Amino acid sequence: MPRATDSKVSSALREFADSTTTHGFPRAVGSASVVKKICWSVCFAASLAYFLYQANTLFNKYFAYPVATDVSVRFATIDFPAVTICNLNPIRLSKLKTVGGAFSSYIVSDTATAAPSTEGPRLKRQVQTDQGTVPEFDVDWEDPYQPQGDNGKKEYEKLRERRGTESFAGSSDSSSYYDYYGDSSDSGSYYSSQSIDYGDYHDEYELVQNFSSLILELNKTSRRTMGHQYKNLVLECAYNGRSCSSNDFKLRLDEKYGNCYTFNPDKASQRTVKDPGPAHGLQTTLYIEQDEYVPAVTPAAGVRVVIHQPGEWPFPTDEGFDVGPGYSTSVGLRVTTIQQLGGKYGECTDGRDRDNLYPSRYSTKTCWYTCLQRLLVEKCGCGSRFIPLPKNTTACPVPIKSCEATWTRVVRGGGICDCPPSCVDNTHSGTFGFAEWPADSYEDSLRQKLSKLKIGKEAAEKLMQGTLDQRRNLLKLSVYFEQLNLQTITESPAYGVENLLGDLGGQLGLWLGVSVMTVLEVVELIVDIIQILLGKARRTKKTDISGPK
Template sequence: MFDNYDDNDYEFGDQKDERLEILSLFRELYKDEDRDNKVEMGHHIEEMMISCTVGKYKCYASNFTVLQHDIYGNCYTLKTGSLKITKAGPSNGLSLILYMDKEEYLKQISEGYGARILVHDRDTYPYPGEEGFFVPSASETQIGLRMVTIERQDKPYGNCTDDIYLRKYGYKYTRSFCQTLCSQELFFKTCGCYEDDVTELYYQINTGANEKFCETRQEIKCMSRERARQNKQKAECDCKNPCREHQFLKTISYRNWPTEDYMFTLKDGVCDRIPDQCQDASDLYGQTELYRKSLNYVKINIYYEDLNFERIVESPEIENAQFASDVGGAVGLWIGLSFLSMFEVVQLLFECCAFAGHKCTNRSRRRNGRRRKNKSNKTKENIYSTEMDNKKSNYSKKESENNLQLNKRYQDLYAGSSHEYNYIDNRV
């Protein structure tokens, strides 16, 4: 089954795994079967469920709905209706004891013993291949849950979508569900048919349309090209997160189960459920095959660890009222600053004008002062010049008068003399 690799086989992408090729071929053949045949070939909840309780109340096969999966066969979803869990702890949750009938497992196809479990929100489409986990046979598995509620904001604060699928498809909106439907619409738009992997999905949503799935060689080639294109290119589906969703945090623990004595009780349950298997069940309890026979049984307990739940709520960083208040305060501040700035500008202009006027006045005063000073100096010079001229004139007049008087005296002195004497004063 497994390849013996040598040094030449390590080049990635040259060879395909033989075992995976066989599994892929088997699944392709399984897909081609009619849904009713596939359900009939799988395990039936009426036969495999030895015990089922929710709290202290029994649950029955009619409380489960079947979903066909190409890998895990018949998957069953428990619908409890209006029943609610009011207490926490393992004794108040779901308790299941299942008969796995390992003799019916497909040799070289089935890889292990146990069951696949998926805990999901009510009314959401299950994806056990992507989201589930295994619980082993011959063990009791305790699954403690804590619920987390996430509430997101839509526009203008966020980007989410309300539940628009429940009424149309019968399932709540999830991002995975949206991406699956959108991808199939792209397949149908390109190739005129849907992938054969989603036959069960369209059976469950029951749209009433006559869906066509890719079957011919040409359609399968087109489907392969479209799948490769979707894997390489950017996603064309605008699938947002839901505005409200529930998630479950899980704490998982195991223990060996059942005990030797309890296996006799399980044998009685198998005989009640599957009379045809009663003889085989009675033969299960030989001491030499105790563990091997215990692989037919699995016990699962799913419960709330605490009835309190975590709530994560997106809230606007700024509410409308707070935003209006902040804007109003900012606008008021800006208006106040604008008025202050305007008055400061006016004051600055006034001070500049006053400074310019004062400077011009001082310059004019200095100019006028210099003019008055120059005029005063000129006046003083004129007065001094006039005085000097007057002094000179008076001095000349006096001197002339003195000269005349002297002349006259000389004339008088020498008038009676016998000598004639003329005195001419040549002094200027």
């Protein structure tokens, strides 16, 4: 005879089966026919299994934390970006001459006889001429024309002259090419007898790197003094129609370009734009002092311009654009704000928990260079001169140490440094325009304006001499917003809790006919069974205490 407790549990289950709103289950329990019971039971089990499969898919989708991207465009007041200006020439030639030492080989009057890079493991072939040691910058270009015989050699020399690549600067002997490389008639093809390492650094790149490394051996005060000064670089400045001065710029010492000057450098001096157009942006007249250029390492004349967020460290070596003299260059900006969720929805950071060797807000580049520097200190025992050095760390020697070069390539390959983007970031895109400047009709007005500017007497005399010096040394730069349409790209959760519950309810209703009320019925059944089992446990305990009667 079954126990009373078992009967009560069975009764509770039978009552639930008779009254529940779940489709199929009552018929599987209450049908008089065994065949019907089996059919309804199979159908109910299959529906339940498919629902569980769909539920697993929905939960996986939810815990993947997908995001939706919303793009909005609105007319608004826009924050003006920071504008960093660097002269392409890092050190003034007149100051470099006073230093001497290792810098002496870079002080030459002819760029064709540029100084070689410091002797090191990556130094390429060099040629001794009557003008000194000259690096050959044109030894790796492929030329399908191979000289054959005396006539072929003469034609080859003419070809090099037409291409503007003389065999050797300053050498009057046209046979010096064959003296160095060998006669093709004796040694066969030139390419079969030469070993060219295309993985080596290019000569010009290595020369500039080594020159910059030598400069970085100087203390910061000397580097600032030797670089181009604000009073000479920025002759005239205006923002939103009002004059600006050196107080509106912040000096930043760059490892390659020397003295750089940032307008609107941080949030404390944040400026906003209420009207579009050049008149409401930044307008500058710049004097680049070409006579002060170091010929061996500065092949181009002009300034390097980087547009970035206020408070963010500029990297003119990696980003930005060049502006040449003799032109009025206008940069019409558009801004896009990107807001990412971060956390479980993606990899982004506000930078608070990130190591940063730069005195600025977090950016992907500051993180990457900080990571590289930490790795170099760990693996090589020294740090790169082109990245801020941690305390009690020595700089790697000149030229680039092999260990430093190796690990730099490894880090650039990716997968080592974890540097996610900022959660809130502004990106600026621009439209560039160029016009010859100054115009012929503006020359007299320009001379009058230059005579009133507080620049050096020697510089003023040079600029007053004629149009050629003006166009060699002066340029005009305008940075402004061409429209005040702020585009915002915002991330939002694409699949939230409400979406999950809605889809689960839809699947339950489709396959099982279950609703929230059905869930409450199941809860009620569970409560009834627990009460029955607790009652049984209490009766058993009383029986054990009183003993058999």
